Amino acid sequence: MxxxxxxxxxxxxxxxxxxxxxxxxxxxxxxxxxxxxxxxxxxxxxxxxxxxxxxxxxxxxxxxxxxxxxxxxxxxxxxxxxxxxxxxxxxxxxxxxxxxxxxxxxxxxxxxxxxxxxxxxxxxxxxxxxxxxxxxxxxxxxxxxxxxxxxxxxxxxxxxxxxxxxxxxxxxIFPTGYHGAVTAGVVPGATVYIAGAGPVGLAAAASSQLLGAACVIVGDMNPERLAQARSFGCETIDLRQDATVPDMIEQILGVPEVDAAVDCVGFEAHSHGCSHHKEQPAIVLNTMMEVTRAGGGIGIPGLYVTGDPGASTEAAKTGQLSMNFGLGWAKSHYFVTGQCxxxxxxxxxxxxxxxxxxxxxxxxxxxxxxxxxxxxxxxxxxxxxxxxxxxxxxxxxx
Missing domain, CATH: 3.90.180.10 (Medium-chain alcohol dehydrogenases, catalytic domain)
Incomplete structure (x- = not known):
């Protein structure tokens, strides 16, 4: 047939x-x-x-x-x-x-x-x-x-x-963004930081709102994508600024941390501030541990791979990243990774x-x-x- x-x-x-x-x-x-x-x-x-x-x-x-x-x-x-x-x-x-x-x-x-x-x-x-x-x-x-x-x-x-x-x-992308928010522990009244204002990040932001989050903050380096996040009620931070992410979050919330964080960037992440043109694949993961409250969750729907021929370092070419995992351990964070x-x-x-x-x-x-x-x-x-x-x-x- x-x-x-x-x-x-x-x-x-x-x-x-x-x-x-x-x-x-x-x-x-x-x-x-x-x-x-x-x-x-x-x-x-x-x-x-x-x-x-x-x-x-x-x-x-x-x-x-x-x-x-x-x-x-x-x-x-x-x-x-x-x-x-x-x-x-x-x-x-x-x-x-x-x-x-x-x-x-x-x-x-x-x-x-x-x-x-x-x-x-x-x-x-x-x-x-x-x-x-x-x-x-x-x-x-x-x-x-x-x-x-x-x-x-x-x-x-x-x-x-x-x-x-x-x-x-x-x-x-809708289930993936939702999965990132759910696994990070987004509940009614939560404050949430979402790294990345691409489609998955925006889906995670909309999902966080659906789950009842009190404040959803989206970080990116693209002004048009940040404007898209603001169009449906998100707060935003421009990661091209030299201010630290905790400082920018504090300007919004009054405290430099959130209840839950979602990585919607993955392995092609770039440095923050004036060096935003430079690739730094672990920057989002390390920032998440910095800004998530002790005992909070980090959802990671952003893609990480075991083979990246274009990576900036030999270690990153096989998925080995320089994570500050000790900080996450000290703050009793939990991480959820993988396909939705x-x-x-x-x-x-x-x-x-x-x-x-x-x-x-x-x-x-x-x-x-x-x-x-x-x-x-x-x-x-x-x-x-x-x-x-x-x-x-x-x-x-x-």
């Missing part, structure tokens, strides 16, 4: 370069095995993520030819014989984590570190280096395995298309969107682009555009 379709996708062709290329139309197969538990999706929306940008900048071990894209929302157009609870025509959100639903970690809800979908390590994702070799979804069509377990069906197709700019965030287990949160966050409890598309400043516009979107995002680029391969977004 549907094999007469062509397919095109966003392909990483080398550092700084992506192209739209003809790619294979997906099959219900994993290698040489039939995949009766999978579905083929007509991609409704697929988003450009900061994690994609790390690869495109050449800051990972990704090889040219990789089809990118792990933030996917689609319509089922074909399904395997083992798919029982989803139907042709359903519109679904695809968690960026691929999970089997059968292994120990999946059964415990840790779907970001499934044991059966990646021969190299625990955890898999679509279109990402070292994450199992799964074809990415920045394309017209994509295959999703273990569909009954992985996919979140939207209850009403018309409503889904009306709110698709918000719902497309459920595949990754999207399925832990996406149904409730869908309900928050459908019942207008959060305006996530507005918070992250969604801009819808065509598939052919993806290279330009990557370029603008790399230059610091205060936008979240959503690819609409079939012109389905109205």
């Amino acid at each position: 549907c094999s007469n379709h062509g397919n095109r996708g966003v392909v990483y062709t080398g550092p700084g370069s992506v192209e739209i290329q003809d790619i294979a139309y997906p099959k219900l197969a994993i290698g040489n095995r039939k995949c009766e538990h999978g579905v083929i999706l007509k991609v409704v929306t697929t988003n450009i993520c900061g994690s994609d940008q790390h690869m495109v900048r050449g800051r990972t071990t990704a090889e040219p030819g990789l089809v990118l894209g792990h933030e996917i929302t689609g319509m089922i157009i074909e399904k395997g014989s083992d798919v029982e609870f989803l139907d042709i025509g359903d519109i679904v959100s695809v968690p960026f984590n691929i999970a089997c639903g059968r292994c120990r970690n999946c059964r415990e809800g840790n779907t970001g570190i499934c044991l059966n979908v990646n021969p190299g390590r625990a955890g898999a994702a679509f279109g990402y280096v070292d994450m199992g070799g799964w074809v990415g979804g920045q394309s017209e069509y994509v295959m999703v395995p273990y569909a009954d377990f992985n996919l979140l069906k939207f209850p009403d197709k018309d409503q889904a298309l009306e709110k698709i700019r918000d719902l497309t965030m459920l595949s990754d 287990p999207v399925m832990k949160y996406h149904r409730n966050l869908m309900q928050a969107i459908l019942w207008d409890k959060v305006q996530i598309a507005k918070a992250v400043n969604v801009k819808v682009i065509s598939l052919d516009g993806a290279p330009e979107g990557y370029n603008a995002f790399d230059k610091g555009a205060a936008q979240k680029f959503v690819i609409d391969p079939h012109s389905m977004v109205v």
Whole structure:
């Protein structure tokens, strides 16, 4: 069925370069095995993520030819014989984590570190280096395995298309930002510092508000992104200033510390102040320990890698960073790292969107682009555009 379709996708062709290329139309197969538990999706929306940008900048071990894209929302157009609870025509959100639903970690809800979908390590994702070799979804069509377990069906197709700019965030950045806030211990009345005003940082800020935080402070070096954070009620600090982060927080809160902190930057972090042009990969982690109160939590959804060929030091090329861990120990901090287990949160966050409890598309400043516009979107995002680029391969977004 549907094999007469062509397919095109966003392909990483080398550092700084992506192209739209003809790619294979997906099959219900994993290698040489039939995949009766999978579905083929007509991609409704697929988003450009900061994690994609790390690869495109050449800051990972990704090889040219990789089809990118792990933030996917689609319509089922074909399904395997083992798919029982989803139907042709359903519109679904695809968690960026691929999970089997059968292994120990999946059964415990840790779907970001499934044991059966990646021969190299625990955890898999679509279109990402070292994450199992799964074809990415920045394309017209994509295959999703273990569909009954992985996919979140939207209850009403018309409503889904009306709110698709918000719902497309459920595949990754909204749950990821929410996970960062929850694991940092954000509760009603909390004060929160979020490092990074990119889309995940903005999603973490909106999530902190949803969780009832009293004050959300966002730090970045990009004035446009800081303005975007202020647009929905966040306080901001400009990390290009020579003042210390504790001092800038004290100017807002009256004290130089917060209850919870969320690192939404990751391994390409830069120094603060006048030396902000210099890369310093552990600066955010060390700052978090400095500004988080004793006994507080630090959520780390920002990406850290074990292989970074573009790192500024030999140690950082293998993920070894100079952390002031003794400070964190002395202050009894706890740290939560790793991929967000999207399925832990996406149904409730869908309900928050459908019942207008959060305006996530507005918070992250969604801009819808065509598939052919993806290279330009990557370029603008790399230059610091205060936008979240959503690819609409079939012109389905109205």
